[in-house]
Amino acid sequence: MAQVSLNNIRKIYPNGYEAVVPTSFDIADGEFVVLVGPSGCGKSTLLRMVAGLEDISEGALSIGDRNVNHVDPADRDIAMVFQNYALYPHMTVRKNIGYGLKNRKTPASEIEDKVQTAAKMLNLTEYLDRKPSQLSGGQRQRVAMGRAVVRDPALFLFDEPLSNLDAKLRHQMRIEIKALQRRLGVTSIYVTHDQVEAMTMADRIIVLNAGRIEQIGTPAEIYHRPASTFVASFMGAPPMNLLTAKGSGGRVTVGETISVAAEVADGPVTLGIRPEDIEIGPTCDIPFTVDIVEELGAHRLLHGQLGGQELTIHVGKDVVVSAGPIRMSINPDAVVLFDAKSGLAL
Amino acid sequence: MKRAGFATRWLPILLLLPQLAIIAVFFYWPAAHAVKSSFYLEDPFGFGSSFVGFDNYIHLTGSSEYGRIAKFTVLFTVLVTFFSLALALLLAVKADNVIRGAKTYRTLLMWVYAVAPPVAGFIGLLMFNQSWGPLTELAKSIGWDFKLGVNFNDTAFAMVLVSVWKQVPVNFIFFLSGLQSIPKSVREAALIDAKSSFRRFWDVTFPLLAPTGFFLLIINITYALFDTFGVVDTLVKGEPGNNPMTLVYKVYVDGFRGNDMGGSSAQSVILMVLVLALTVFQFRLVERRIHYT
Ligand SMILES: Nc1ncnc2c1ncn2[C@@H]1O[C@H](COP(=O)(O)OP(=O)(O)OP(=O)(O)O)[C@@H](O)[C@H]1O
Ligand SMILES: [Mg+2]
Numbered sequence: 057m058a059q060v061s062l063n064n065i066r067k068i069y070p071n072g073y074e075a076v077v078p079t080s081f082d083i084a085d086g087e088f089v090v091l092v093g094p095s096g097c098g099k100s101t102l103l104r105m106v107a108g109l110e111d112i113s114e115g116a117l118s119i120g121d122r123n124v125n126h127v128d129p130a131d132r133d134i135a136m137v138f139q140n141y142a143l144y145p146h147m148t149v150r151k152n153i154g155y156g157l158k159n160r161k162t163p164a165s166e167i168e169d170k171v172q173t174a175a176k177m178l179n180l181t182e183y184l185d186r187k188p189s190q191l192s193g194g195q196r197q198r199v200a201m202g203r204a205v206v207r208d209p210a211l212f213l214f215d216e217p218l219s220n221l222d223a224k225l226r227h228q229m230r231i232e233i234k235a236l237q238r239r240l241g242v243t244s245i246y247v248t249h250d251q252v253e254a255m256t257m258a259d260r261i262i263v264l265n266a267g268r269i270e271q272i273g274t275p276a277e278i279y280h281r282p283a284s285t286f287v288a289s290f291m292g293a294p295p296m297n298l299l300t301a302k303g304s305g306g307r308v309t310v311g312e313t314i315s316v317a318a319e320v321a322d323g324p325v326t327l328g329i330r331p332e333d334i335e336i337g338p339t340c341d342i343p344f345t346v347d348i349v350e351e352l353g354a355h356r357l358l359h360g361q362l363g364g365q366e367l368t369i370h371v372g373k374d375v376v377v378s379a380g381p382i383r384m385s386i387n388p389d390a391v392v393l394f395d396a397k398s399g400l401a402l
Numbered sequence: 403m404k405r406a407g408f409a410t411r412w413l414p415i416l417l418l419l420p421q422l423a424i425i426a427v428f429f430y431w432p433a434a435h436a437v438k439s440s441f442y443l444e445d446p447f448g449f450g451s452s453f454v455g456f457d458n459y460i461h462l463t464g465s466s467e468y469g470r471i472a473k474f475t476v477l478f479t480v481l482v483t484f485f486s487l488a489l490a491l492l493l494a495v496k497a498d499n500v501i502r503g504a505k506t507y508r509t510l511l512m513w514v515y516a517v518a519p520p521v522a523g524f525i526g527l528l529m530f531n532q533s534w535g536p537l538t539e540l541a542k543s544i545g546w547d548f549k550l551g552v553n554f555n556d557t558a559f560a561m562v563l564v565s566v567w568k569q570v571p572v573n574f575i576f577f578l579s580g581l582q583s584i585p586k587s588v589r590e591a592a593l594i595d596a597k598s599s600f601r602r603f604w605d606v607t608f609p610l611l612a613p614t615g616f617f618l619l620i621i622n623i624t625y626a627l628f629d630t631f632g633v634v635d636t637l638v639k640g641e642p643g644n645n646p647m648t649l650v651y652k653v654y655v656d657g658f659r660g661n662d663m664g665g666s667s668a669q670s671v672i673l674m675v676l677v678l679a680l681t682v683f684q685f686r687l688v689e690r691r692i693h694y695t
Contacts, residue, residue: 142587
C-alpha cells in the first residue's frame with residue numbers, strides 16, 4: 057500500500073505523437089482512482105507508464121516514497137490486470153497465480169498457502185489444476201485478479217478488466233473487485249471508458265480527454281458539478297442536457313422558455329441541466345413537446361423539443377406520458393453554466 | 403466450421419484426378435518399382451535380373467559400411483537439426499527484440515533460403531577451397547589444417563556447416579512468426595511477474611513456442627536426412643570413397659555409380675519406411691498439438 061504521485065508526466069511516442077500532455081495528480085494510500093475518457097484519450101498510456109511498460113518521456117513518478125521512473129516493472133511492487141486477462145496459456149491456474157511469487161523467491165509452501173487463500177477468496181479453488189483455455193471468461197477474469205491479489209502489491213493497476221465480459225457478469229465483477237479492494241486496502245488505478253463503472257467504483261474519478269485531465273473529483277462532484285461541457289456530456293447516461301442560452305441582467309434564459317437567476321456577464325452561455333433535474337406536470341411553467349418516450353422499466357426518458365433545442369427528461373415509472381405537448385419546470389439549483397466558447401464551467 | 407458440399411459426386415474426384423495422377427506417376431509407381439527391384443539382383447550390364455528374396459536386405463544388415471554410414475547419418479542429422487534450430491531460435495529472439503530494421507534483417511536471412519542446395523554446397527567448396535578459401539584461412543589461423551574432401555572429419559564438419567547455414571533461414575522465419583504471435587499482453591504480464599529476461603524466456607516464451615518447435619523438429623530431421631543430398635553431392639564430388647556421406651547419398655552412389663540396383667532399391671525402401679514413420683509421428687503430434695486460445 058502506498059500513495060502514488062505523478063508530477064508533470066508526459067508521453068510522446070516515438071512517432072512524435074503526444075499521447076499524454078504533462079499531467080500531475082496524487083493518489084492517497086488505499087484510494088481507488090478511476091481514469092475514464094473516450095477511446096484514444098491516453099488512459100492506457102498513462103497506466104502503462106505507471107506500470108513501467110511504457111517509458112515516461114518527461115516528469116517524475118513515485119510509488120510510496122520512491123521515484124520509480126527507471127525501475128523495472130517487476131521491481132515497482134505493482135500488479136496489473138489486463139483487458140484480455142493475459143494469462144499464461146500453458147500454465148495451470150495454480151501456476152498462473154503463483155508465478156509472480158515464485159520469481160520473488162517465495163518458499164514453495166508459502167506460495168501454495170497464498171495461492172489457496174487467493175483462490176478461496178475468488179471462488180477458484182476447484183479450478184486450480186485447469187488451464188486457462190478450460191475456463192469461462194468470468195473465471196479467467198478471476199484468475200487474472202488472483203494473480204494480482206496474491207502478491208499483495210503496493211498498487212493495483214486495471215486496464216479495462218471487465219470490457220470482455222457480458223453485462224451481467226460485468227456488474228457482478230464490478231462489485232466483487234470493489235469489495236476486494238476495500239478489504240485489501242490496496243491503492244488502485246482503474247482504467248475504463250465505461251462511465252457507469254467509473255461512477256460506481258471510484259473514490260475519485262479522473263476524466264481524461266485527448267491526453268489531458270478535464271476534471272478530478274468524487275463521482276458526485278463529477279456528476280453534479282462537471283468542470284466542462286465535455287465532462288457533462290461524457291458522464292451520465294443519458295448525458296446532461298446542454299442548451300444554448302443567453303445571459304443578460306443577472307438572468308440566464310433559453311429563448312422564451314427557461315429563465316434562471318445567475319451572476320454572469322451578458323452574452324451567450326451554455327446551460328446544463330441533468331434529465332432528472334427536470335419535473336413535469338400540468339402546473340409547470342414551460343411548454344415542451346415530447347417526440348419519443350423511451351421505456352426503461354424502472355423509469356422513462358422523454359426526448360423532445362424545447363424551443364427548437366433537443367432535451368431529455370427523466371421521469372419515474374409511475375408517470376404516464378405519451379408523445380405530444382406537456383409542461384415542465386427545472387430545478388434552478390441543479391443548473392450548471394458553461395462558457396459558450398471554451399466549454400468550461402463558469 | 404461450416405462444410406461446403408459438392409452437388410455431384412464425380413466433380414470432386416475429377417478435380418482430384420490431376421493431383422492423383424501426378425502422385426501415381428512420380429511417387430507410387432517408382433516406389434512400387436523400388437520395392438519390387440529390392441527383391442531382385444540385377445545384372446550390372448543390364449542382362450536381365452534374378453529373384454533373390456530378402457538377400458539385398460540381409461546383405462545390408464551385415465554390411466559394416468552400411469552401418470557406418472547409418473551411424474554417420476544419425477550423427478549428421480542430430481547435429482544439423484540441433485544447430486539449425488538453436489541458431490535460428492537465437493537469431494529470432496534477437497530479431498524480435500529489434501523493432502527497427504527487423505524487415506531488412508529478415509529479408510537478408512531469407513536470401514539464403516533461396517539458394518539451391520547444390521549452389522550452397524558450391525559456395526561451401528569456395529569457402530573451404532584448399533589454397534585460398536577464407537574459412538580454410540580462418541581455420542589455419544587457429545592452427546587447424548583444414549582439408550576438405552581429404553580429411554573425413556573436416557569434410558563432415560563442412561557438410562554440417564553448409565547444411566545448417568542453408569536451413570537456418572527457414573527455421574528463423576517460423577520462430578520469428580511464432581514469437582510474434584505470442585500476445586503482447588502475456589509478455590507484459592511476464593515483465594511484471596519476472597525481473598530476469600532469462601526466466602521469462604524459459605518460463606513463458608519457450609513453452610509458447612513449443613508447438614512451432616515440434617513442427618520444425620520434424621521438418622529439420624527430414625531436411626537433414628533427405629534434402630541435404632545436393633550439399634553432400636557437391637562437397638564429396640568425385641571421391642565418395644573415403645568421405646562422409648548420408649544414407650540418401652549412398653542410395654545414389656550404389657545405384658547409379660555402382661550399378662547395384664537391387665541393393666540400392668532395398669536401401670531406398672528402408673528410407674521410405676523411415677519417412678513413413680516420421681510422417682505418422684508428425685501427424686500424431688499435429689493432432690495432439692495444444693491449441694492455446
Ligand atoms: N505505440 C504507439 N505509438 C504511437 N501512438 C500510440 C501508440 N500507442 C498508442 N498511441 C496513441 O496514443 C493515443 C492514446 O492511446 P491509449 O492506448 O492510451 O488510448 P486509451 O485511452 O487507452 O484508448 P482505449 O479506450 O481505446 O483503450 C491514441 O491516439 C493512440 O493512437
Ligand atoms: Mg486502452
